[in-house]
Amino acid sequence: MVKTTVYLPDDLEVRLDAEAAATGVSKAELIRRGIALLLDSSSRPKQARSLPVFTSGRPKTPDELDDAVYEHIKDRSTRR
CATH class of the missing domain: 1.20.5 (Single alpha-helices involved in coiled-coils or other helix-helix interfaces)
Known part of the structure; x- marks a missing residue:
């Protein structure tokens, strides 16, 4: 894996903390899942x-x- 720094607004950080605590899933894993969902649902052609x-x-x-x-x-x- 590659380490990447992401700056989040305070409100997203609070929501991310709450989701991680409620689900027992790390914040990093939640961010990876969110990025994967975004990229998988992209309407852009996979091979441009x-x-x-x-x-x-x-x-x-x-x-x-x-x-x-x-x-x-x-x-x-x-x-x-």
């Missing part, structure tokens, strides 16, 4: 990007395809 298409004048060998995919991923990661 299509796979890259490579065109050439001749068919590529599997090694050439692997190299092309690797280069595409490397190029995209350096842009971020």
